[in-house]
Amino acid sequence: MIDFEFTEDHRIVAELARDVVNKYLKPKIAELDRSGAHDPDFISYLKDADLLGVCIPEKYGGMGMDYISLGLVCEEMEYVDTSARVIFSVHTGLNSMTLYSWGNDLQKEKYLIPQAKGEKIGTFGLTEPAAGSDAVGILSTAEKHGGKYILNGEKMWISLADVADNFLIFAWTDNVKKNNRDHSGISAFIVERGFSGVTTGSIHGKLGVRAGNTGWISLQDTEVPEENLLGHEGEGFKIAMACLDSGRYTVAAGSTGLIRACMDTCKEYASTRKTFQQSIDHHQLVKEMFAEMVYGYEAGRLLWLKAGWLRNIGTRATRETSLAKWFCTDQAEKAAYNAVQIHGAYGYSDEYPVERYFRNAKGAAIYEGTREIHKLMQADYLLGFRADKEVRCPLPAYEE
């Protein structure tokens, strides 16, 4: 049976997310964006509302909701600003959901529970100055000495780098495999901010998501206890890809929030702004732009909802998530581009939020798999060059 109805729980969690973001971020967002400032208090409001562990089971400190709920929260967050949704992408999607799948009991106790409760914030460190799409091109290393690994490397473009308490770091544990670009030489580690040799910094001058913190992490002879190895040695690349499955899902869902924001802002403007003696929403070429927004929103929503449903029933959804991420971010970029056009000269200034939507939408076509990576993945699935294998620690199905 295909059921297109949201449950009462879905409606309640979406409303909760809407209330929090409207109350605590919306009034400040224009100024935060203008000054490129991250508001640390916003995360504490998300914590107080229990939203940071929305889809993590109650026994691990979360709200125990399903994966559709996570998508709805992301849509509501990005309706106000992309920086709010990015918190869910890195903290919940890329980090906590990975600990939930791949963490052992001790790691869940020590790291997942505080993160699901929002007491600690997590992020993800795969990308490096010279390795983004080419994840096997990372250079960071982890050498084992007794009961510890010594990590060295630089991570770049990391959301919440200056904010997070815990980092998921990917590094080579096998030098021969590193030289051969054999991904089975990469491992994943849980690194705390307080570990020796960890320093972070923020990147300024970004085109968009200016109210979000983005930065770098430097690891200089960082000692990581062996119990902080996530999964087995050599499973790091697979863990990183599994992280990205969850992260990309949140990006896709969030992007439909940005499209909805474009539609609502433009509807209001176009119904009052007059040219040629009528409001501009009566002009056919303006209507065409609205029609394209509806097309992107409705089709994009179906794509991420399908990916969320597959997660709920415990089915791997790498292919569906990649398609949803590509389509939704593509459509968000188009919607924001048209939103500026509909606003004419006013859209070109920060008197209206559409120029912020336009700048914010660009990033999502780059991070968590560029548009080009997703096109290649989709072609490779179709052509039979790529197939999903069984994963050792899949994301657990939703249990009511």
Ligand code: CAA
């Ligand atoms: N889950 C589990 N295992 C997976 C998997 C998944 N989703 N995807 C692939 N694997 C496994 C495969 O089964 C394969 O296993 P075997 O070797 O045992 O067969 C192994 O991983 C290698 O898989 P592929 O052959 O598919 O790997 P590839 O080299 O072809 O991947 C790629 C190429 C798709 C381009 C991949 O490198 C990729 O997705 N690159 C983009 C990386 C990316 O999105 N980076 C952005 C990070 S976001 C960020 O850093 C910002 C922030 O703020 C946090």
